Amino acid sequence: MKMTIDQLAALVNGRVIGNGSGVIEGAAGLAEAKGSDASFVRDAKNAAVLKELAATAAGAVIVPEGVPANGKTYIEVKSPVAAFAALLKLIAVEKEIRRPAGVHASTVIAPSAKIGKGVLIGPFCVIEEDAVIGDNAKLIAQVYVGPRSKIGPETLLYPQVTLREDVNIGARCVLHAGVVIGGDGYGFYFADGRHNKIPQVGTVVVEDDVEIGAGSAIDRATTGRTVIKKGTKLDNLVHIAHNVEVGPHALLAAQVGIAGSTKIGKGVAMGGQVGVADHANVGDGVQIGAQSGVKGDVEAGAVLFGSPAQPIQETLRQIFLIRRLPELFKFMKSLQGKKE
C-alpha cells in the first residue's frame, strides 16, 4: 500500500486541505502515527481529540467537515470512519494469505461434498459427506465441516473452527479461530438418579454477513433451529444456547451468554459479560450495559443496566443511593438516640 494523499482522497471521495503530494504507506491512531501514516478524527468537537490532532505526526488526517485548520494536511470527508475503514481494507488485503485458491493436498474431503469455484481450503481440514462449500469461501486451515453442513459464498473460516453436522452458514460471514457451531444444546432430564441426555437433533442457521469472535460457541437446537440473523456481530467467547434467535444486526460483546430459547431482537446491543436467562424476549433496539443480568421480557428500545437488569436510570439512582446508605444509617442512629 503506497499512494499519494491526493490518490487517497480520490479513493475515499474526500477533499484535500493542504499539500496532497505526500506519500501514505500505512494507517495509525493520531498519537502513534508517523509521517507516512494516515490517521483520522471521528468527532470534530471533542477537545481531547483536537489536542491529539494538533500534536500528531500523521502525514494526512481524515476529518469530518468543520475541523479547524492547524497547518496539518487534511482529507475532509462525510464519514471519516468509513473512509478510514476503506484505507484499512487496502492494508488488510496485503496481509492476507497469499496461497492460491484450491484445496491443500492434505485436506480430507468426502467424495459427496460439493466444493464451489475459487474456494481456498488450507491444510488439515476435514469436509464430511454431503457438505457444501460456497464459491470463493476460505477455510484457512484445520477446519472441521460436519456432514451436510453448508458454507455460503465468500465466507471466511479461520483455523480450528468446528461446524458440526447440518449447520448452515450464510454468505460473507467471518468465523474466527476456535469457533464451534452446532454443539449439542444443554438438555437433560432427571430420572433413575441421574441426568439423562435429551438428544439435540435441531440445527444452527447463521445468516449472511454475520461475524463470530474467537472461541465463541453456538449450540444446535433441540429440535428446530438456533438462528443468528443477518448482519449480527458476536465478539469473542460468546455462548449462545439451543433454540436462541439473535438479530438481525445485533451486537453482542465478549463473554456474553444467552440461555436457551431466548429471542434477542433487531439491532440489540449488549456490553461484555451480559447474561440473559432462558425463554426471554428482548425487543428490538434494546441496549444492555456490561455485566448486566436479564431475566424475562424486555420492551423494544429499553436501555438496561445492572444484575438484575433494570432501566439504567433506576439502577444508577439506586447505586447513588446505596453509596449514601452510611448517611441514612447515621441519621437513624441519631433519631434512635433521641428516642431513648
Add this chain to the structure above:
Amino acid sequence: MKMTIDQLAALVNGRVIGNGSGVIEGAAGLAEAKGSDASFVRDAKNAAVLKELAATAAGAVIVPEGVPANGKTYIEVKSPVAAFAALLKLIAVEKEIRRPAGVHASTVIAPSAKIGKGVLIGPFCVIEEDAVIGDNAKLIAQVYVGPRSKIGPETLLYPQVTLREDVNIGARCVLHAGVVIGGDGYGFYFADGRHNKIPQVGTVVVEDDVEIGAGSAIDRATTGRTVIKKGTKLDNLVHIAHNVEVGPHALLAAQVGIAGSTKIGKGVAMGGQVGVADHANVGDGVQIGAQSGVKGDVEAGAVLFGSPAQPIQETLRQIFLIRRLPELFKFMKSLQGKKE
C-alpha cells in the same frame, strides 16, 4: 426415521388416544411441528402450553396423563420428556457420522498407544505414547490425546479436543469441540521481582457419563487430581481450576468458573456465569442462581443468589428494598425538614 404413531407408542410404552395409523418422520416443538412430526407436552397443567397444544399441527403429541382430549392424536406416557428423548435418539442416530469404525490413515498414533475394539478415530488426530483408547470410543477428527492419557469405552470426542498428558476420561462421556482437559493449573509464586511457575504435575479424572460443553477448560491439579465426578454435565465455556472436585451428578451452566481447590457436592446446580472462589466447600444439592458469586462454604441444600451470594430469599428481599430506597431517602428528608 419413519414409523406409525402406533409403532412410536409401542417404542415408548405409551397408549394411543386417537388414530394411530398416521406416519411420523420427525420431531418438533408444538408451535413448529408439521403433520409428520411428533411433539410433546411436559406439564399437563400449564395454560400457555395447553393453548399451544390446541393449535399444534403435530401428527401426534406425547402427553402425560390428564391432558384433556382436544381431537388431536395423543400418545399418553408416564414421562413425556423421556419418551420424547427416546424419539430424538432415533433421529440423532441417523445424523451420526457414517464413517466405519477404524483409524483414519492420516492419524498419528504412537506405537505404544493401545487402541480398543470398534474404535473410530478420524483424520488428523494425534495419539501420544502409552495412551489408551477404550472400546467403541469415537474421536471424530483433529483430537489430541497426550501421553499416558486414557479414554473410556463408548466415550465421544468431537473435533479439536485436547487431552493433555496423564488425564483419565471415563466411559460414555461426551466432550464437545474445543474442550481442553489437563491444562496447567494457574499457580505461581512471586520472587525476584516476577511470578515464577509452580509446575503442575497432578492430573484430571473425568468419571463415567460426564458431558463437557464446547470450549470448556479443566485444569490439571498441582499435585493430586482435579475430579469431575460421574454423571456431571458442564455446559459451554466453563472453567474448572486445579484441584477442584465437582459432582457427582452436578449441573454447571455456561460460563461458570470454579477457582482452585474448591469442592462442589452431589447434585449441585449452577446457573450461567456463576463464580465460586477458591477453597470453598459447596454442599450437596445446593442451587445457585445465574451470575452469583460464592465465597466460602455453603451448607447442603442451600439455594443461593447474588454477588456476593446469599440465601435467595434474602437477596430478593434486599433487591426489593433497594428499589424502595428513594422512598426512604425522601422520608429522611421530610424528617430533616421538620427538624430544622
Add this chain to the structure above:
Amino acid sequence: MKMTIDQLAALVNGRVIGNGSGVIEGAAGLAEAKGSDASFVRDAKNAAVLKELAATAAGAVIVPEGVPANGKTYIEVKSPVAAFAALLKLIAVEKEIRRPAGVHASTVIAPSAKIGKGVLIGPFCVIEEDAVIGDNAKLIAQVYVGPRSKIGPETLLYPQVTLREDVNIGARCVLHAGVVIGGDGYGFYFADGRHNKIPQVGTVVVEDDVEIGAGSAIDRATTGRTVIKKGTKLDNLVHIAHNVEVGPHALLAAQVGIAGSTKIGKGVAMGGQVGVADHANVGDGVQIGAQSGVKGDVEAGAVLFGSPAQPIQETLRQIFLIRRLPELFKFMKSLQGKKE
C-alpha cells in the same frame, strides 16, 4: 524422579531435620501424601495447616523456619514454595513429550519460514510464509502460525493454538491449548442500515515470560499493537480486546474480559470474571476482586471490589448496610406509625 531426602535438601538448599535417608519419588499435599512423597508447608503459623502437618504421612515436609518439631522429617528452607516448585519441576520434566526435537513429517511449512535450532514441531501444524520459530521452541501438535508471525526461543505452544498473521510472541512463553492470538478486534461502524467492518490491521505483541491459559483470546489492534507485557500470566478463557496493554507482571484470573484500548498497569491482579470497560487506565499494583466491573481510570495501588467497582472497604460497608435494610425500613415504618 527418585532421590533421598538428603539429596532433595541439597537440591533446594535446605537443612534436614530428622532422618535424611528416606527415598522420595513424588510430591503431594499434606493430606494426600504417601511415605514416598515430599510435601510442603507455606505458613508456619496457620493452625489448620499445622494440624494437617501433624497428621501427614509424607516422607518429608519442606517447611519454613520456625515450624515446631513433631517427629516428622523436615527440610527447612527460606522459601518452601520455591523449594516445592523446584521439586515439581523435576517431576514435570519426566512427564514431557519424549519425542525428539525436529519437525514431524506431516507438518506443512512454507519454504520462506525460518525454523530455529532444537525446535520440536509435532504433527499437523501449519507454519505460513515468513513465519519465524525461535530456537528450542516447542509446538506440540495441530498449531497454526500465520504469515510473518514470530515465536521466541524456548516458547511452548500446546495443541490447537492459533497465531494469526504478524503476531510476535516472546521468549519462554507458554500458550495453552486452544489459545487464539491476533483475531480481529471487534470494530464496526453503522451505515446503510448495517454494521460495517473496520478492518483490523494492527498486531499483537506478547513479551517474554508470558503464560496464557487455555481458550483465551487476544485480539489484534485496529492499528498499532495489542501488548501483553513481560511476565504477565493470564488464566483460562480470558478475553483481551484490540489495542489493550496489560502488565508487566500482571495476573488476570479466569474469564476476565478487558475491553478495547484499556491499559492495565504493572503488577495488577484481577480475580476471576472481572470486566474492565474500554479506554480505562488501571494503575500499577491495582487489585480487583472477582466479578468486579471497572469503568474509567483507577489510581495506582487501589484495591477494588464490586460491580460497579469501588474501593473494597466502601463496597463491603455497603453490602453490610444493604443486609441491614430491613431494619431501616422497619424503623421508618415505626416512625410513620407514630406520625399518623
